[in-house]
Amino acid sequence: GIQVEQSPPDLILQEGANSTLRCNFSDSVNNLQWFHQNPWGQLINLFYIPSGTKQNGRLSATTVATERYSLLYISSSQTTDSGVYFCADDSGGGADGLTFGKGTHLIIQP
Amino acid sequence: NAGVMQNPRHLVRRRGQEARLRCSPMKGHSHVYWYRQLPEEGLKFMVYLQKENIIDESGMPKERFSAEFPKEGPSILRIQQVVRGDSAAYFCASSGALETQYFGPGTRLLVL
16 A cells, blocks of 8 residues: 655744645555644644645645655744644545554644 | 534543444545554554445454444444553544545543
8 A cells, every 4th residue: 555754753843933844655646635633632634635735824735746745834833833743645546544654743842 | 514523532441341432424424434543653544434334444453343334323433352452542534525534533542
C-alpha cells in the first residue's frame, strides 16, 4: 500500500512565526487530506486537497500530485495551532481507508 | 448539522472483558471507517463498512475484533477478551460521495 512520510517530525516556534510542513507519498496521490489533532486529541479536518492549492485563513495547502508531495503552510502562528498535524491518503479505487503519516508535532510558544 | 458521534468517550475495562464502541456517522454518510491510534503514533486503518456490509477489514486483527454497521443504528466495533495492548484511542470516520472523511471525537479505551 501507499507509504506516507512527514517532515519535520517536531517543530518548535515562537508565536507569530511561519512554518511549512511537508508530506511525501510513495505512490500517486488520490484523496489527500490534512488534519490537525489538538492537545485534547480531537482530529480536525483542515484540507481535502488531492491537487492544487487551497487557503483557509492563516492556513494554506498545496499538493503537487505529479511529484507526490503536499505542503501545509501556517502563517502568523498562534499558540492554539499547537498539536500534531497529519497528512493521509488512500490507495485509490473508491472510498478506501486512509494511510496516515506519523505526523509533525508542532509547539507554538508564547 | 451534527458531526460524527462516538460513545462512550472514555471506557475502562479489565483484562478479559468485552468493549463495545459505537459510532453514528454524519447525516447522509453511508461509509464508516474505524481507526486505532496507539500513544504517540499516527492513526492506523482497521475496517471500512457500508450499511450491512464489511468492505475492507484488512487492518483489523484476526481475533477478538469485529465490526458491524447494521441497517438501523450506529456502527459498532467490538473487542472481546480485551488485553492491555488494546488500550488506545479508537476513532470512527464517515464519508459520503465526495470521499472526504470526517472524524469523530474518539473513544479512549483503557484496559486495566
